[in-house]
Amino acid sequence: MTDTHHQEKIRVVLVDDQTMIRQGLGYVIQMQPDMEVIGEASDGDEAVALVGELNPDVVLMDVQMPNKSGIDATREIMLLHPTLKVLILTTFDNHNYVVDGIRAGAVGYMLKDADSQEMLDLIRRAHQGEALFHTVTAAKALAEVLQTQQPAPDTTPQASYLLDELTDRELDVLQQIAYGYRNDQIAQNLFISEGTVKTHVHRILQKMGVEDRTQAVAMALRQQLVK
Missing domain, CATH: 1.10.10.10 (Winged helix-like DNA-binding domain superfamily/Winged helix DNA-binding domain)
Structure with a gap:
């Protein structure tokens, strides 16, 4: 039986090549009693290394970054840490990003201009194991992934x-x-x-x-x- 008074915080890693974005998101997250930022990375390579080192619960992953994109980093991270929850963070409601993100193993998708309460809600729900593709683009993209270009069927x-x-x-x-x-x-x-x-x-x-x-x-x- 776990003691609910000492509930562990949701451990979050922020990945974005823009320092101000990381600071803004980090500030909001650190204010929450049930979550904390345990690390930050500014590109995909750093993200993969950091996740291996810190073993967070949730990663907020930017898409467009130098050296290695957020999609590639997500793919690598999910192979190594299949139970981790990655939320794709992007400026654009872009169909391709969502499709690629879902294929890479992300559990959700969030626009950078989302309301901070919505972001916190998404982090909590991702941590609980929900799939979170909120925008209209995301819904269409998810339907497309489900209908077409499926991975080879598993014949095990x-x-x-x-x-x-x-x-x-x-x-x-x-x-x-x-x-x-x-x-x-x-x-x-x-x-x-x-x-x-x-x-x-x-x-x-x-x-x-x-x-x-x-x-x-x-x-x-x-x-x-x-x-």
């Missing part, structure tokens, strides 16, 4: 086993999770109670052998369980 025994194991309703719920919907939204969309959604989500995670929704979506994409 586990993949076909999963298709047999998951019920039609569980696949419906998994599809909704892949679109980034919360439990209450999934309940409305599928005309079922929120309690039923929670039960389905729990079973899906159990059957897929994953810890959270983001990992479930990543595996579902690889195994073409969602479209």
Whole structure:
């Protein structure tokens, strides 16, 4: 049983080549009782090294940086630290960035001019294992990744086993999770109670052998369980 009074803070690493952006984001994050900035990097290479050294919970990752882009850095980081949560941070609501970010393993996408409360909400929800693609561009991009240019289907025994194991309703719920919907939204969309959604989500995670929704979506994409 963990003592909630000593809840550990969400450990955040900031990656951006602009010092002022890092300072601004860092200031807001440090003011929160439940999170802290444990490191900063100004390019993708630094980011990969820093994450290896500090093992944060969440990384805010800029896209366009010298030496190594945020997308490449995200790809490398996710291979080494598959449970880490990366939020892509960008100035532009750019379709390609979102598609590339999702493919690289990012769990979400945030515009730099987002409201600070929205940013903090995204960090907390990413930490809890939600997939967060908030903008219209992101929603379209996610749909595109799900429909086209999929990674090669996973033909391991586990993949076909999963298709047999998951019920039609569980696949419906998994599809909704892949679109980034919360439990209450999934309940409305599928005309079922929120309690039923929670039960389905729990079973899906159990059957897929994953810890959270983001990992479930990543595996579902690889195994073409969602479209």
